[in-house]
Amino acid sequence: MTTLIKNAQILVNHHLELNDLLIEDGRIKAIGHQLNEQYGAADQVICADKHFVSPGLVDVHVHLRDPGQTAKETIETGTLAAAHGGFTTVGAMPNVDPVPDTPERVAAMVARNQAKARVHVAQYASITTERTSEELVDFEGVKRAGAFAVSNDGSGVQTAGTMYQAMCGAAKAGLPLAAHVEDDSLYQGGVMNAGPTAERLGLPGINNVSEAAQVARDVMLAEASGVHYHVCHVSTAESVRVIRHAKEAGINVTCEVSPHHLLLTDEDITMDNPMLKMNPPLRSPKDRSALVAGLLDGTIDFIATDHAPHTDAEKQGSMKTAAFGITGIETAFATMYTALVKTRLLSLGQLIELMSTKPAQLFGLKDAGQLKVGAPADLAIIDLEHEYEIKADQMLSKGHNSPFIGWHVYGNVLMTLVDGQVVYGKDQQK
Template structure:
């Protein structure tokens, strides 16, 4: 179906301007004022904001292996609910997509079962936690769009060195979860005064930074596109800043929750505040914000990590790591940073759309211009709404942001010109 999106607001030269968008045969046919079309269904947006579809480089869909937590269908519906039209699906699955056959199977399933576009990560090593490298050329040929062992840091330096050489040879990004297991000591939250107050074992910043330092040296030696997942510490930001200045091809992401919360916001020993990396200090949080603004941090990614309600309704000692984020990212960030004038709307859309698409070479995502696929998100920036567990499309309700009052509710999400989410719709 063709659509004429009337009376929208688009970013033009970083300012909102009244514009219409004509969608024909799945593509953006025209953008301008007072457009008309006799063969298109007209949708009056009443001044809502039309954005390029958001791009999330880091989600966990749990399918196959843990479908009680999420499925390809529910995870993609959750992403569409949040305005995302592309997500990168991490490979911590069962069976692990560490060979061509499994990657091919996942690519086919993602295309058949998702309502949005999905890029499938392959693992870096066999079984994701083993030391033997995967067949990088075969996995690329089978459809992998990048490589990651997310959820586990690569503990052996030579394994990482050889993996970087292999990823460089096939010209795909290597996305690293940086975590030195020998420094963890059973930690469940950030080490510091709050952990001491709650009587919980802490995770120090060096768990992240020690492995990051090693990897930056190896990335410089190999020339790989090295992408750091969920940066969380001030030291990491400074190390990446210096590495970029030295010419290392390093990029990185930060999550909404690390931008929004610090460990002092944790009210008690509650599983919904347990994530990996943990919520850090307020000093670290401010460094992440500064690093995003100055370009050291390239983009925002949710690390959407659904879990069962019973799993998260227990002490941090027992609860699994991770919170959901696909459906709340834009509204929380818009409300807390754009409306408070810390970020501009143009900056936020860049970090959530254009920049991640550019980083991972996704030419049909992250842009809003004539001739491009009509992957669009439309947000209501004027009216406040409440985040509720019942409103989430994800099977996971594990987030500390339930009951927050926010702006920026998704009104429509379109992928290839088709409406895949509509506010008030019943396709949950």
Template sequence: MKTLIKNGTVYQNGKLLKNDLLLEDDKITLLGTDLSDVACDQVIDAQNKLVAPGLVDVHVHYREPGFTHKETIKTGSLAAAHGGYTTVCAMPNLDPVPDTPEKVSELVALNKQDGVVNIKQYGAITKGLKSDQLLDYAGMKASGAFAFSNDGCGVQTAGTMYQAMLAAKKLGVALVAHVEDNSLLFGGVMNAGKRAKELGLPGILGISESSQIARDLLLAKETGVHYHVCHVSTKESVELVRLAKAHGINVTCEVSPHHLLLNEEDIPANDGFYKMNPPLRANEDQQALIAGILDGTIDMIATDHAPHSIDEKTGDMRTSAFGITGSETAFALLYTRLVKQEKILTLAQLLDLMAKNPAEKFNFAAGVLYAGATADIAIFDLENEFELKEEYYFSKGKNTPFTGQKVYGETYMTLVNGKVAYQKED
């Protein structure tokens, strides 16, 4: 099967070029300025559109098994394709938790069966995520786990984290940390700051995040593991990672779109749709995150796509669930705000943060377009404004405060392994 993508603006090797792409089955076989004479079975006209590497998200929650009223592998991966993602990494906070080789193997098979994008699976760091019991990491890696994480739960004991890092280092895989010291939470539901006081809500201290990062960075220095920090949200966290990189510690980190786009002052009321973990921080934290992506301290953008049912997100922040969806809104929101409107980032920088960098840091064969590469491709319409609507979402989760916003950067088509995984209806 030969497919020609013609007339598009192609992002390749850091440049935007007027090129055509020829695909043969699941591979890109040729890039050139005019390939219209090449015989092919299918033609995709990308006139006035951006042809980009498929986006890579190292942090999603698909809720299956155990919580399928929130999301399934099928709906979550459809949402990813709808957002231009072709590779995603699924977190292990499930029921049962993938904390044995057998459970990992079953979940990897289910991901392959039901997923419409490439799904890479995390194994747990400890038994059930909340214990100090270490696991058969070698067995889980052999069964398909590409890295280990307890996302949703910080590893509370330094000795446990140290031993897990040693094991991950030995296997040559990343240790991916949700950083949160439970003893410093004090029942908080949003950032401990001015807005929490105004709303009369208990706050989450920023030091609950940064203090555990400080601990883990010293452990990472000692063990040499690839230590990756999930969803950094405070200025202290950014500075700690910056300092660690300067000292040669093997650390990478991610930031979520909502922490770049919002801060605590944007929370209009006691509204569960604005409850997320880590919470929206102060304006100075938001500015530090933006500075961190500009100077390379923060390596990538990851959505932390965390779907919930409407009942779980409606009402008081004290009782609603933590989490916000992101797969279907991330690129459009970030392109509109940071590239088109505020000109904080170039389009090339945004694409690197959302495709090339995460693939490079985790050694995925993804995130770039070249002859011989797998045909994982996203085509975006950057010209026409559209509105984010609930009926627009494929995810079961509608829990995002961005619904109703008018944005640019709608996904026109997503191809995974050369096959159309999503196409906008005419």
């Protein structure tokens, strides 16, 4: 089976050039001009109409909620939503039921993903059994079963001794350890960022040090253990500072930032609004500025969505009782392209590195994040020219808990291919 994509704008040395792509048996066979003359007529022709063709985006921080929480999301709906957002590889977090905390459970999750997913799914195992205990998993066993990394996302590892032993085990097995950094003794039941806005709204606050203190602890443990230590969803200026200093010291630490922390602050919370409740919370304008600076200077390695769908009922009422988390995988590229590339803070090539190439490289996803001859034909066709409105009824996730509904943005994903097969196209929308 051959597919020819004609009139595609492709990044070549950070500049867009008009080319055609020939796909054969799921891989990119050729990139250039007049390919039909060289290789013969293709079985299928897709006209890109001079739109941008990107390597498939990579998001290593996604909650698919399956099994155990399928009212929120399923593997099918979550990965279709990923394809709608231009993502062809996602990392599935382990806060599902049952938790993938044994080799057998990891193997079952890998098989479940392969059977039901529309895009490639890399599976996390947990760091500890049940994700919240102090008992470590069998790191080498879960890696053999198919885990690409370990994380207790949603919960911080509370004791330094447990974290150090976990890092030693993960390092020995060659697994990255992705940490949700949150010290429960400093967290104190908050629902939004501590500060003037929380005080005005009468809502309990989450202070910056509850995150940054664990980052500071963990980078020293990472230095001692030699693990690849990855900080999930960095949100504070203090965390950025600690990570910057750790990198300068040669410690093997990487980190991600979520689009909502780059776009919004606690000052955007003008009322008790559960759609703006996430963990870590939206921080101050000072923190947001530090995150943007960290992204621009390379302290922050890449962008990850922390896609966290919930039912409508779970996101109603007060922030005091509603669930933490927002969806993000369908809106990430468009919001980031509009906020960062259209304003010339980043080039298009830099954004693709942050949302595709770098997460794939740093997490050892060897076949992801590439658009070159011989690579898998994982790609997205994206309209960069026309503004559109983000609408809830066009989302393919089960969750519509997004603060970006109603925003006008650029970067509309028109089609996504995985292994050369169309997994999302405009005719597939609801």
